[in-house]
Every structure is written in C-alpha cells, then in structure tokens.
Amino acid sequence: MSLARLSWKNLWARPWATMISLLLLLLGVSIISLLLQLNEQLDDQFKKNIRGIDLVVGAKGSPLQLILSAVYHIDNPTGNIPLKEARILQKNPLVESWIPMAYGDNYKGYRILGTDWSYVEHYEGMLREGAAWEEPFETVLGATAAERLGLGVGDEFFGAHGNVAEGEVHEEHPYLVTGILSKTETALDQLILTSLNSVWDIHDHEEPATADSAHDDHEHDHEHEEGDIHDDDEDRDITAVLIKWRNPMAMMTLPRFINQETSMQAAVTAIEINRLFDLFAVGITTLRGIAMAIVFISAISVFFSLYNSLRGRAYELALMRTMGAGGNTLLLMVLLEGFWLALLGALAGLVLSRVGMAILSSLAEDAYRYEFVWWNLLPEEGILFIGTLVVGLIAAAIPAWSAYRTDISETLRGGAS
Amino acid sequence: MLQTTALQFSYAGSRAFHFPDIATQKGSPLLVLGESGTGKTTLLHLLGGLLRPQSGSIRIGDTDLAKLSGRSLDQFRGQNIGIVFQQPHFVEALSVKENLLLANYLPGKKLDPSRAEDLLQKLGVSSSSAKSTNRLSVGEQQRVAIARALMNKPRILLADEPSSALDDKHCEAVVALLREAAELAGASLIIVTHDNRLKSQFDHQIHLT
Structure with missing residues (x-):
C-alpha cells in the first residue's frame, strides 16, 4: 500500500x-x-549532404531538381552537359574543388554513379573492404547499398538502364565489385560508384552508330590511367559538377557567369535548400x-x-x-x-x-x-x-x-x- | 476512556448545541439516543474528531481531542478512533483487504496484513478478502466496515445509526456484532442513533433533546 x-x-x-x-x-x-x-x-x-558543396552545375532546368538529383539522388537529372564546357570551370580561379559526376545505370534501384575518387573523399568515405576501382566496370559500393543488395567484393552484377529498376538490362557488361565503403550517414551510403569511363563505355557499346564510337579505340588506350579524365574526352557528356568555391565572393559572379555565358545551369545550394525548407x-x-x-x-x-x-x-x-x-x-x-x-x-x-x-x-x-x-x-x-x-x-x-x-x-x- | 466536559458547537447562523457530559467505562457500551435535529451527528463528528468544538473538552486517555489540529489530529483520529458509518463506504479501486490496510497506511502505521486476515475471519468475511468491495452484499459490507474500523486497535469505536435501516432481526444481530467486535479489539463502543429499538439493550444511555 x-x-x-x-x-x-x-x-x-x-x-x-x-x-x-x-x-x-x-x-x-x-x-x-x-x-x-x-x-x-x-x-x-x-545539411550533411550539402556540406562543402556550394554550387551544382548541370543542364538547364529546375535548379531545385538539379540539386535534388545531383546531391541527394532523389530526383531525375535535368539532362547532360558537355565535359568540355564543364572543364572551363575547373580552371576558374574562384573554384576550389570540382567533382564531376555522370549518371549511368542502376542496379535494383540503387544508382550507379560515374565519378572520380574525389567524390568519395568529399564525403569522407573510407574503404572498409577491397580497393578503389581502376578498370572500367569496376565498382565501389556504399555501405547501405552493399548491405541491402547483398553484394561483396568480387561479386558481379548487371546494371539496368536509367534510374528505373525495371529498365533494360545491359547484359553484355557485368560490373565487378572491387571495394565497399564504411558507413558515412550521407548519400554516399546508397550509391554504387564507378569511373566516368564505365558510364561512357556502356553507352558507347550500346550505340555504336553515334559519333562517339570513333573515339572508342582511342579511348581504351587511356583507360588504364586510373580512370582519369583527359582532354581527349572532349566530346563526352557528364550529368553535373559539384563545386566548392574558394571564397564567398564567387557567389556574386560565378553563377551568373555560368547561367549567362554557357549552355549550363548553376544552382546555389544554400538558396535552393532554404527555399525548400521554407516550403x-x-x-x-x-x-x-x-x-x-x-x-x-x-x-x-x-x-x-x-x-x-x-x-x-x-x-x-x-x-x-x-x-x-x-x-x-x-x-x-x-x-x-x-x-x-x-x-x-x-x-x-x-x-x-x-x-x-x-x-x-x-x-x-x-x-x-x-x-x-x-x-x-x-x-x-x-x-x-x-x-x-x-x-x-x-x-x-x-x-x-x-x-x-x-x-x-x-x-x-x-x-x- | 472517553470523557467530555461542557461540549458546545454551533453552525453558522443557527442555535448552539450544548451536549451533556459523556463518560465511558471500559467494557460498558454507551448508547446515545436522539431524534433528528438534536445534534446527534454533530456529536458523533465531534467525538470522532471530524469537527472541532467551540468550547469544552474531549479527553481520550491523556489527550484532549479539542486541542489537536492538523496532522496530529488526523493521526490521532486514524489511530485511536474507529468509525462505522450508517452506509458502509470504501475506496472502490481497492480490494477488501487493501481497504483494511489503507486504515493502517493513512495515519502512518505499519501495515498489518495478518491482523486484516484475522479480523475478516473473526467477522466471518474472510472469503471476500480479495474481492472488490462493491461485489459484497450489504451485510458483508457492514462487517468489512467494522473490521476496517478496528484495524488500528482503536480505543473508541463509534457507530453511526448502525441499525436504522434494518429489520428487527438484523438490528439485533448488528448490535451484537458491534459489541462483540468492540470487546474483541478492547475498544469502548459508542452507538449514536435515533433507533428506539436499541433502548432495551444498553445499560448506559444518554438522551439528546
């Protein structure tokens, strides 16, 4: 009681x-x-995913869509931009870092993203197992993607075209898992990463009649150099570039320059995300x-x-x-x-x-x-x-x-x- | 055991009650008889420490009830005075046994489950120990109410109109039960009633007019 x-x-x-x-x-x-x-x-x-990304440059369209697709991977890309044009920005003195990315296929709904290792470094991703990709069609998996897809180092899989899991399967080229990243609690966790070359290659093989095919042989000669992008990739397209500028002054000039002087679109992440939050x-x-x-x-x-x-x-x-x-x-x-x-x-x-x-x-x-x-x-x-x-x-x-x-x-x- | 002198009480705006002095002796129950309006319930509440007299004293043992107040009055009441009301009421959320233990708990005494079982048995309701109080018959409720009043071995057992709603047969039984229970617990029994049928059963009587 x-x-x-x-x-x-x-x-x-x-x-x-x-x-x-x-x-x-x-x-x-x-x-x-x-x-x-x-x-x-x-x-x-x-906030976590946008950290260190001041500007997203991609094809013209909705700036919010561009950011949602390129940073958060939850929307469709606005289109493609020529690599040649994007390269101009890389040399711009206002630009501190420049990360290219190209959407390729997906595997069971997990996006396969062609990029270079600076993308992984940006999100402070560490290899938990295996090694970075070197050859085309070698991939490194984010922690969540690896876990949910049940893939480990040495496994192979076929990608499906576009962002739709039920898309057409590219059966001629299996991807190989060479590494798995540890968890970062960022967008990196749910991605399948590979070199830009892999993304280009798979579509070259698919469309042999395009102008790109002329470059095919030429291209393969250089692929062994760690997937680096070279000047002879001039006619290549990518989806977007993630940019961090050297100082905030760049905000005044860089986006305007891109939007007015190039065929590309620049979306300032802070502005777009604030707009989204207001909604x-x-x-x-x-x-x-x-x-x-x-x-x-x-x-x-x-x-x-x-x-x-x-x-x-x-x-x-x-x-x-x-x-x-x-x-x-x-x-x-x-x-x-x-x-x-x-x-x-x-x-x-x-x-x-x-x-x-x-x-x-x-x-x-x-x-x-x-x-x-x-x-x-x-x-x-x-x-x-x-x-x-x-x-x-x-x-x-x-x-x-x-x-x-x-x-x-x-x-x-x-x-x- | 209980001794009152010159007790007086008045409600706001009405005439004052002057109560005759009362003294109880151990082993001799007291019957207080009075018609409605003679201050019967008022006297019961004064004796029970539920009302404070305007003047006079109520001595129980060495303590003057009229001089206590606040927590000490609550505690003294809980420990020394057991009251059986005309209509038995209980804390409905609790079982029969818990209601008895509550009588230990509220004035801050140690819980005594074995006394509870013992009292229930002696009053013939041990089988309802775990039951909810509203599942008991009226007769059982009355017995449980008596058991509860005796939980703290009170010096005084006050009963308010215990028989007025009962027929002759049950009336006698209840009075016998109260006498027996008071004796069992070593308490002085005081019955306050307007029921004249009880007259013949008590040697020691006081009439309120």
Missing part, C-alpha cells in the same frame, strides 16, 4: 475516462515528437499548432476526468480523512493521478512517434534509399516529456486543491442522507 499505488488504482477504477485522457495526451505528444524528429532528420540529411516550414508549423491544440485539449480532458471522478468520490475522500489521512495526503494523491496520466501519455506518445518514424523511414528507404535515424531521443523531446508532466500536474492542481479542502463533516452528512 502506498499513495503511488493507490492513485494508480484509482485511475484504473474508471478505465474509460482514463483511456480518453490518455489517448488525447498520446496523440498530442506523438504528433509533436514526430514533427520534431522529422524536422531534425530532414535538417540533418539535407516544409509552413506545413510543419501548421501541424505543430494542431498538435499543441491537442495537448491543450488533453490537459482539459485530464482536468475534467479528475474533477468528475473526485466529485463522485467526495465521500470516499472524506472517509479517508476519517481514517487518518491528512489533507495534503489527498492533495498528493490527486496530483499523482494527474502525474500518472501525463507520464503514461508522454511515454506512449514517444513510443508511438518512434513507430511512426520507423514506418516513415522504411517508406523513405523504399522511395529514395534514405534511412532515418529514429531511435535516438532529441533534447527537444526531453523538454516535451517534462512539459507534458507539468501539464498533467497543472491540470490536476485544481481538483487536488479541492480534495485538500474537503470538509469531512459536511461531506459525510451529505453522503449519508
């Missing part, structure tokens, strides 16, 4: 009122927690308002539930006083009832939001190959948890005060008549 146990039992002596209060609390807490998590995850994923923000703010309202309503529900139950239990409370309970004992008992409700609601809400995140994470993974980290507790969720307990106690305060002031004699007379 203890006050904690007594108040707990009191709650469950009227299960329906308790369940309704709990449900409302749970709903409010889980929505807020889910929003906090989602916000954090999106923020985290977007999210409206929705998130609205949902947060709704969740706050639900928490507020649940506080009122806790209040009425306790208040009603105390009116029904007035005689019981007076009885407890005759048995030697002090007014403060009753006060504490009712506060504890509010506390239990809030505690259960907050805990269940956090658990439910985790379930929600797990579901969202698996949806996001199916659609975009992204995983959310959903099991860790955010500092804001700690505040949410404590805040919910405080709300529960506040809602219980008035009923608790009236329990404290129970007039024993008067209540007993009323109850006996």
Whole structure:
C-alpha cells in the first residue's frame, strides 16, 4: 500500500475516462515528437549532404531538381552537359574543388554513379573492404547499398538502364565489385560508384552508330590511367559538377557567369535548400499548432476526468480523512493521478512517434534509399516529456486543491442522507 | 476512556448545541439516543474528531481531542478512533483487504496484513478478502466496515445509526456484532442513533433533546 499505488488504482477504477485522457495526451505528444524528429532528420540529411558543396552545375532546368538529383539522388537529372564546357570551370580561379559526376545505370534501384575518387573523399568515405576501382566496370559500393543488395567484393552484377529498376538490362557488361565503403550517414551510403569511363563505355557499346564510337579505340588506350579524365574526352557528356568555391565572393559572379555565358545551369545550394525548407516550414508549423491544440485539449480532458471522478468520490475522500489521512495526503494523491496520466501519455506518445518514424523511414528507404535515424531521443523531446508532466500536474492542481479542502463533516452528512 | 466536559458547537447562523457530559467505562457500551435535529451527528463528528468544538473538552486517555489540529489530529483520529458509518463506504479501486490496510497506511502505521486476515475471519468475511468491495452484499459490507474500523486497535469505536435501516432481526444481530467486535479489539463502543429499538439493550444511555 502506498499513495503511488493507490492513485494508480484509482485511475484504473474508471478505465474509460482514463483511456480518453490518455489517448488525447498520446496523440498530442506523438504528433509533436514526430514533427520534431522529422524536422531534425530532414535538417540533418539535407545539411550533411550539402556540406562543402556550394554550387551544382548541370543542364538547364529546375535548379531545385538539379540539386535534388545531383546531391541527394532523389530526383531525375535535368539532362547532360558537355565535359568540355564543364572543364572551363575547373580552371576558374574562384573554384576550389570540382567533382564531376555522370549518371549511368542502376542496379535494383540503387544508382550507379560515374565519378572520380574525389567524390568519395568529399564525403569522407573510407574503404572498409577491397580497393578503389581502376578498370572500367569496376565498382565501389556504399555501405547501405552493399548491405541491402547483398553484394561483396568480387561479386558481379548487371546494371539496368536509367534510374528505373525495371529498365533494360545491359547484359553484355557485368560490373565487378572491387571495394565497399564504411558507413558515412550521407548519400554516399546508397550509391554504387564507378569511373566516368564505365558510364561512357556502356553507352558507347550500346550505340555504336553515334559519333562517339570513333573515339572508342582511342579511348581504351587511356583507360588504364586510373580512370582519369583527359582532354581527349572532349566530346563526352557528364550529368553535373559539384563545386566548392574558394571564397564567398564567387557567389556574386560565378553563377551568373555560368547561367549567362554557357549552355549550363548553376544552382546555389544554400538558396535552393532554404527555399525548400521554407516550403516544409509552413506545413510543419501548421501541424505543430494542431498538435499543441491537442495537448491543450488533453490537459482539459485530464482536468475534467479528475474533477468528475473526485466529485463522485467526495465521500470516499472524506472517509479517508476519517481514517487518518491528512489533507495534503489527498492533495498528493490527486496530483499523482494527474502525474500518472501525463507520464503514461508522454511515454506512449514517444513510443508511438518512434513507430511512426520507423514506418516513415522504411517508406523513405523504399522511395529514395534514405534511412532515418529514429531511435535516438532529441533534447527537444526531453523538454516535451517534462512539459507534458507539468501539464498533467497543472491540470490536476485544481481538483487536488479541492480534495485538500474537503470538509469531512459536511461531506459525510451529505453522503449519508 | 472517553470523557467530555461542557461540549458546545454551533453552525453558522443557527442555535448552539450544548451536549451533556459523556463518560465511558471500559467494557460498558454507551448508547446515545436522539431524534433528528438534536445534534446527534454533530456529536458523533465531534467525538470522532471530524469537527472541532467551540468550547469544552474531549479527553481520550491523556489527550484532549479539542486541542489537536492538523496532522496530529488526523493521526490521532486514524489511530485511536474507529468509525462505522450508517452506509458502509470504501475506496472502490481497492480490494477488501487493501481497504483494511489503507486504515493502517493513512495515519502512518505499519501495515498489518495478518491482523486484516484475522479480523475478516473473526467477522466471518474472510472469503471476500480479495474481492472488490462493491461485489459484497450489504451485510458483508457492514462487517468489512467494522473490521476496517478496528484495524488500528482503536480505543473508541463509534457507530453511526448502525441499525436504522434494518429489520428487527438484523438490528439485533448488528448490535451484537458491534459489541462483540468492540470487546474483541478492547475498544469502548459508542452507538449514536435515533433507533428506539436499541433502548432495551444498553445499560448506559444518554438522551439528546
């Protein structure tokens, strides 16, 4: 027998009122927690992947699409750009780093990206197993891609054309896995990386009639030099270039130069991502308002539930006083009832939001190959948890005060008549 | 055991009750008889420490109840006075046995489960120990309420209208039960009632007018 146990039992002596209060609390807490998590995850994923990339240069089209495809790999590329033109930027004094990339095929929905090793270095990728690619059709797999595809060093696979898993399969050229990267928690994890030459080669073989075929023999002579890009790749196309500029002043001149003087498009990552976040923000703010309202309503529900139950239990409370309970004992008992409700609601809400995140994470993974980290507790969720307990106690305060002031004699007379 | 002198109480805006002095002796139950409006319930609440008198004293052993207040009054009441109300009420969320243990817990005494079992057995309701209180018959509820009042070995057992709702046969049985229970616990029994049928059963009586 203890006050904690007594108040707990009191709650469950009227299960329906308790369940309704709990449900409302749970709903409010889980929505807020889910929003906090989602916000954090999106923020985290977007910022992590964009770090060190100031500018994305690709074919003309939607700048946001260009960034979503080239940095996050969740949209289709805007098109191709000539390597020759992109090379002009490499020599620009405002450009500090220059990473070329070309989309090739995909394997079971995981994109095969032609690039050079600077791309891996950019994301601080480390080889966990095997070695970097050297020959065409040698690939290095991101950690998640390797795990989900069940591929290891030495395995071979055939890519399918484009970004669609069901695309036409290039059966004549198997890819070989030469290395696997350790996890970086960035977009790198879900990619299959190879040299630019592999991407060019596979399409050369497919389209022997194009002008590129003339270069074929010539090209092979140079492939042994670690997939380096040479000036004689002039007629080659790539998908995009990731650029980090030497100083912020470049922002004033470089994008304008590219957009006006070349056939290419430059998208400033900071601007586009902020625009995207502004779009999210409206929705998130609205949902947060709704969740706050639900928490507020649940506080009122806790209040009425306790208040009603105390009116029904007035005689019981007076009885407890005759048995030697002090007014403060009753006060504490009712506060504890509010506390239990809030505690259960907050805990269940956090658990439910985790379930929600797990579901969202698996949806996001199916659609975009992204995983959310959903099991860790955010500092804001700690505040949410404590805040919910405080709300529960506040809602219980008035009923608790009236329990404290129970007039024993008067209540007993009323109850006996 | 219990001794009152010059007890007086008035509700706001109505005439004051002046109660005759009461003294109980061990082993001799006291019957307080009075019609409605004679301050019967008020006296019971004064004796039970639920109301504080305007003047006069209520001595139980060495303690003057009228001088206690706050926590010490709550504790003294819980430990020394057992009250059986006309209609038995319980904490509904708890089982029969837990209700008895609550009588130990609330005034801050050590829980005594074996006394609870013992009392339930002696009052013939040991089989309902684990039951919820609202599953008991009215008769069983009354017995459990008596058992609860005796949990802390009180010096005084107060009974409020224990028989007024009962027929003659059950009326006698309840009074016998209360006498027996008080004797068992070594408590002084005081019955406050308007039920004249009890007149013949008590040597020691006080009439309120």
